[in-house]
Amino acid sequence: MLNEKKCPSCGKWTDGSKTHCAFCGAPIDAALIAREQKKVRDAEEEKKRLAEENRFERYLRKLQASEKTHHKILFGILNAIFTVYMAVLSFFIWLIAIISG
Numbered sequence: 001m002l003n004e005k006k007c008p009s010c011g012k013w014t015d016g017s018k019t020h021c022a023f024c025g026a027p028i029d030a031a032l033i034a035r036e037q038k039k040v041r042d043a044e045e046e047k048k049r050l051a052e053e054n055r056f057e058r059y060l061r062k063l064q065a066s067e068k069t070h071h072k073i074l075f076g077i078l079n080a081i082f083t084v085y086m087a088v089l090s091f092f093i094w095l096i097a098i099i100s101g
């Protein structure tokens, strides 16, 4: 057969004109493999990021994504409070570092 490619997943020779291996279904096209790997990596990173994010931030994100006007207003208020809270928190951490240092 012409244009055969060796499957990087199962090692069998398969039809190179196809994008996926006829035996195991794994992608055999280099660009497609790179794309699928990137998709898996992105999904993993997104999952990790969401796990690291605390509940408050998740709540804020949900509000931000909402189309309702009062949700947008609430998001604005909460975001401002959160920003001030983080600023105060950073200030105290800095203050403690200065005093103890």
Ligand SMILES: [Zn+2]
Pocket: 007, 008, 009, 010, 011, 012, 021, 022, 023, 024, 025, 026
């Ligand atoms: Zn295969």
